[in-house]
Amino acid sequence: MRRRKDSRPSVVGQRWGLPAAMVGVALLLAGCGESAARGYLPEPVTEAGHDVVFFWNATWIAALAVGVLVWGLILWCLFAYRKKNDELPTQFRYHVPLEILYTIVPILMVAALFGKTVEVQNTLLERQDNPDVVVNVAGKKWSWDFNYINEDVYIAGVQAATLNDGLEGVPETLPTLVLPVDSRVEFVLTSRDVIHSFWVPQFLQKLDMVPGRVNIFQVTTTEEGTFDGKCAELCGAYHSEMLFNVQVVSQEEYDQHIEDLRAAGNTGQLGLELDQYELQPDQRDKFPEPSGR
Template sequence: MFQQTKQEAAPVPQHDQIKPRSRGRRMAIWASVTVVAMVALSGCELGAARDGFLPKGVTENAERVRTLWIGGWIALLVVGVLVWGLILWCVVAYRRRRDDNELPVQLRYNVPLEILYTILPIFMIAVFFFYTARDQTALLDTSKDPAVTVNVVGKQWSWDFNYVEGDVHEVGSQAIMTGQPGAEETIPTMYLPVGERTEFVLTSRDVIHSFWVPQFLQKLDMIPGKVNKFQVVPTEEGTFKGKCAELCGAYHSQMLFNVKVVSRADFDAHLADLKSRGQTGLLGTDLNRDGSGLVPGEDKLLPEELRKKP
């Protein structure tokens, strides 16, 4: 009986026959194709990308915010591409060779490299901090005299608007978002004159809210017992959506409002309409849930009717 005395070598799988060098090239090619495909597919959104995928700004401050946003992303993408490129280069350049059976030289430290990745991030953070602080100071500057002052009061889950110069107010009720016709009429609307500086004086009756009109590209928190302010100059007429941007309870998503930017004549007509409906005077802080007023020293930021009671 014949017995096999020499074991036949098992066939090598086809994927194991691929040389490491060709495998590295293939990986680099696929990485390049992926990057090119991503750039090509994003071409249909170049218009939105130019604006940083932000909504169209309708105030004088909007361009400052857009520039800071886009500049920050460009800097981050440059760093990202550099890091991704170095990673791919290391993967290809330092892959294991076919005849490489030893461990590479082990280094405990590299002083120049450690200095680089310590100093460079500190420098990047300092640059981001400088431009952010510069623009934040400009966006929150209230040194100019406004033509219109609106005390925006947040409450669960709606908004009140005190028009200080006109000595009238608008009381908002919670939006009824049923998806049925007429739901839009339940949303309170604030009127602003186009091309004129408006100062928002932000207060809250109960919990923390946040006043946000996306197309203003600016928002600010409303904190109980504290007064926050900022100014805008609307540059376009139209109706813009506003909402609360701070989770404030069960119906936070329905805490909506509209902003109508109109001509000065239409703005004055709206204030006259509020007066004719008997909505005169300004809503005071005695309507706050806890009955408290404003923090001492900051009540002077509001008109007499809104100051803290003795």
């Protein structure tokens, strides 16, 4: 009689398969360089952005550790308690130490995750007195108005409709928010019509803009450069074209930009009278008044 070939995996394969796969993944991640080191998030260009990267990576490492533990226990049970004969192993209705373990440990993990989330959120929403720059960002279908409050000048955005035509030079036609580097910037967010969301991916932070309300957050710029901005809330037919640029420049270049706006006649503010809805009474004190120079 011919002997049936054993189709079970070899002992060597069982023992070294999972470690070999993990080593392969580690080598793959190592080859990705800085992008992998920050969890494939955009490179942060604000102080608080680094806190977001750290928390993001820590969360994934904790999740991976739990996953490896659970996968390891599953594989151990499969091999240690596989059927060896026709008899069933001893059956247990409960195991008190294990039940305590998988009840208490998840509660502690969720509590730690919740606490750290609140800590990072508070850091992102922390406001300092007398920021260097205050900008009222007004979202509108489907573009942006930028009011420099203290300098009493503005930038009026126009919808980037040429995106659908595939024409070159679209980024140059977008409204551009210019900010000084190494400065504390306060964004006062309002909406002229529907809900929008102010998002600069490399800030690693965004906040909704709700009609009739004022939302505020601050960032400290750390890197010069040009960065993409967009609306992160589906707001209608041309949501995908609601784009803008952010340029972080030296203080001298920023001052020159403000003077250029004055020379172009962009003085004053594009105010709340352009909004479709009135600001709610409890929100009016949040909206800053131009102080001029």
